[in-house]
Amino acid sequence: MGRKAKFDGTQVPTGRGKKVKKQSDPTFPQGVLVKDINKLSRRQKQRLQKKLLKQQQPQKNTKIKNILKKEENSKEKQIQLKNEENISKKLKKKNEKKFKSAINNNYQNEDDEEEADDNITDVHMEQDEEDMDDDSDQMHLAAKLKKSKQKFLNNTKGDSEENTKILLKKKENSKKQIQLKSEKNISKKLKKKKEKKFKSAINNNYQNEDDEEEDDDNITDVQMEQDEEDMDDDDQLHFAAKFKKSKQKFLNNAESDSEEMTFSEEEFIDDEQIECNEETDNKSDDDDLLPIEKINKKLKKKKQEEEKYAQEEMDNMIAHQSVFSFPTEEELANVTNLKDIQQRIRDVIIVLSDFKRLREKNRSRSEYTELLRRDLCTYYSYNNFLMEKLMQIFPLDELLEFLEASEVERPMTIRTNTLKTRRRDLAEALISRGVNLDPIGKWTKVGLVVYSSQVPMGATPEYLAGHYIIQGAASFLPVMVLEPRENERILDMCAAPGGKTSHIAALMKNTGILFANDVNKDRLKAVVGNLHRIGVVNSIICNYDGRQFPTIMKGFDRVLLDAPCTGTGVIAKDLSVKTNKEEVDIQRCCTLQRELLLAAIDCVNARSETGGIIVYSTCSILPEENEWIIDYALKKRNVKLLPTGLEFGADGFTSYRQHRFHPSLKLTKRYYPHVHNMYGFFVAKLKKFSNVIPNQ
Structure with missing residues (x-):
């Protein structure tokens, strides 16, 4: 047998190995070959x-139950004893009271001194009963009771039979009195209800009486209610007389205004009957309905009640709302606080929303709109021309939202370069660097929103490697509408700074030919840098005026024209737009945009198998730069509008003030910062169906 190999780094000694020993006979533990019958295994012991x-547990449970039963029985016995003692005490007190009442009734005709003494002794006895707990006090009380009993027996020896008859009669009279009292109480309750209804009706009609009379009536009512609770039968008769007198006084005071009374007892009864009938009808209907239908019925009733309350609240709010007063020229000239201007803007918008009811007399709508325009210009620091244009485009409520949204920059967005990476891998890499991001939405598969980052997004290794480009979400839209395909000839007429160009190249997968053109030579440097960093290979960068491009080259499958504009959709980026732009600037842009769009249409080949598409886009929201330009192109060239294919966005205008555009302009799309959380943008997709230029 050789040495064992070791792979943990230890050195194995060299030389001869040990000799193999002879294997001894096998040995087995006891109880394996022959089972020991007397010994139990571990499992058997556990069982x-x-x-x-299990045998011991029921015995313990029975013992515990017996102990608990004994304790419960002992407690019940104690409670029973206490109850019996209390009952016996109460019975003793009742008997003693009866005995005292009998003594008082038989000794009514005695002298005043004797009655006084008896009353004093009775009072002492009652006090002793309540306060005494010791056995000595109770013996003293018993002695006093025996003395009083002996006096009573000695004085009533001759008249014992008469007294017994009197007592029996008194018992019968007491029973009758109890019945009469119960009947009187019921009748009193009914009278009180009627009197309350009567009083409430009278009080509703007599709210303008003098304060002195109201105070007197309240005092009498309080006294009457207290008397009803505390008085006996004789006092109640006195109370009834008082009530009649007060009623007569009230009626005498109300004779002069009796014609104005609108409530009566009969009307109340009729209303109650009608309500009862309605309830019975509803119950009969509910019995026929299913439980789900009953619940639905209840919910509908609740909704109706809530709507009524809401309408009442709205009416009250409008009724109590302070009417806006038109400011004077001095107040307009001496404004120092922006909060006052903001409040006045809101007030004017409320007045214009319901002009007929809330306006001041001899004030026209134009005066209010002029005041609003003036305040908006001072508050948001716009010039008069641009503010007037915006007021013509938007309703007043939406205008405020647009102005507020234009003050804040939109969140940073980046586009994944699909030529080098995937969005998932890029997101993981950036999250590991401390970037907080999310996908933009379902409408794009390459965009990411960056909320916060610990590293500047324009200096990460991923950015320098060309894995992504910082680009606005609205800039994705024109390329998505263009839908570039592989092996096509595509022209980007206004390419700088190269964001849309690189997006087109990524969708073409570096195939075909992409022409990136721009008039400004300095801006083309940014295009070159971005295309190199992202890894675009199929592009040709050229520097021509776009209006002259058809004379240089034609026959493109698709053309993208992101035309230069006033930038009214990206005011948050460039705040100088608020004050710089005038009507002359818009006219210059409009003429340039028309010429560029006609040149772009001329560059496209209508006979292209895959294309013949022109996409026109601007970062402006003014109709002069958008719908007017498309409407002009539809008249001058053989093109038609196509659906953009975007699932979101507002439709383009077919009418603006006195102007009417082609109905197909509904197919264009508009984007607003306050609605879509991206910069203001306009996109239109045109299809060229003939290379012939009309009227030439």
């Missing part, structure tokens, strides 16, 4: 222990 425990 025996469990059986013994």
Whole structure:
């Protein structure tokens, strides 16, 4: 037998190995070959222990139950004894009271001194009963009771038979009195209900009476209620007389205004009967319905009640709302606080929403709109021209939302370069570097929103390696609408700084030919840098005026025109747009955009097998730069509008103020910062169906 090999790094000694020893005979433990009958295994011992425990448990349980039963029985006996003692005490007290009442009735005609003494003794006896706990006090009380009993017996020896008859009569009279009292109480309750209804009706009609009379009536009512609770039968008769007098006084005071009374007892009765009938009808209907239908019925009732309350609250709010007063010229000139302007903007919008009811007399709508425009310009620091344009585009409520959203920059978004990586891998790499991000939405598979990052997003190794590019979410849309395919000739007429160009190349998978053109030579440097970093190989960068490009080259399958514009959709990026833009700037942009769009259409080959598509986009929200330009192109060239294929976005305008556009402009898409959480944008997709230029 050789040496065993070891792989843990230890050195194995060299030389001869040990000689093999002869194997001895096998040895087995006791009880394997021949089972020991007397010995139990470990498992058998456990089973025996469990059986013994089960036998012992019911015995313990029975003992515990017996102890608990004994304790409960002892407690019940104690409670019964206490109850019996209390009952016996109460019976003794009742007998003593009866005895005292009998003594008082038989000795009514005695002298005043004797009655006074008896009353004093009775009072002492009652006090002693309540306060005494010792046996000595109780003996003293018993002696006093015996003395009073002996006096009573000595004085009533001759008249014992008459007294017994009197007592029996008194018992019968007491029973009758109890019945009469119960009947009187019922009648009183009914009278009280009627009187309360009557009083409530009267109080509703007589709220403007003098304070003195109201105080007197309240005092009398309180006294009457207290008297009803505390008085005996004789006092109750006195109370009834008082109540009649007060009623007569009230009626005499109310004679002058009797014609104005609208409530009566008969009307109350009729209302109650109607309610009862309605309830019975509802119950009969509910019995026929299923339980689900009953629940649905209840929910509908609740909804109706809530709607009523909400409407009432709205009416009250509008009724109590302070009416806006038009400011004077001095107040407008001497404004120092922006909060006052903000409040005035809200007030004017409320007035314009319900102009007929809330406006001041001799004030026109144009005055209010002029005031609103002036306040908006001062509060948001816009020039008058641009604010007027925005007021024409948006309703007033939406205008405020747009202005507020334009003050805040949209969240940073990045686009994954699918030529080098996948979005999942990129997200994992950036999360490991401390970047907080999420996918933009379902509409894109390459976009990511960056909420926060510990590292600058333009200096990460992934950015330098070309795995992603920082690009706005709205800039994804034109390329998605263009839908570039492999092995096509595509032109990006205004390519700088290269974000959309690199996106087109990624969708083409570096096949075909991509022409990136821009007028500005300095801006083309950024295009070159981005395309090199991202790894685009199929691009040709050229520097021509886009209006002259059809004279240089034609026959493209697809053309993307991201036209230069005023930038009214990206005000948060460039705040100078608020004050710089005038009507002349818009006219210049419009003429340039028309010429560029016609040149882009001319560059496309209508006979292309896969394309013939032109996409026009701007980062402006003004109709002069968007719908007007497309409407002009539809008239001048053989093109038609196609659906963009985007699932979200607002439809384009078919009418704007006095202008009417082609109905197919509904197929275009608009994007707003306050609605879609991206910069303002416009996208349109055109299809060229003939290379012939009309009217030429």
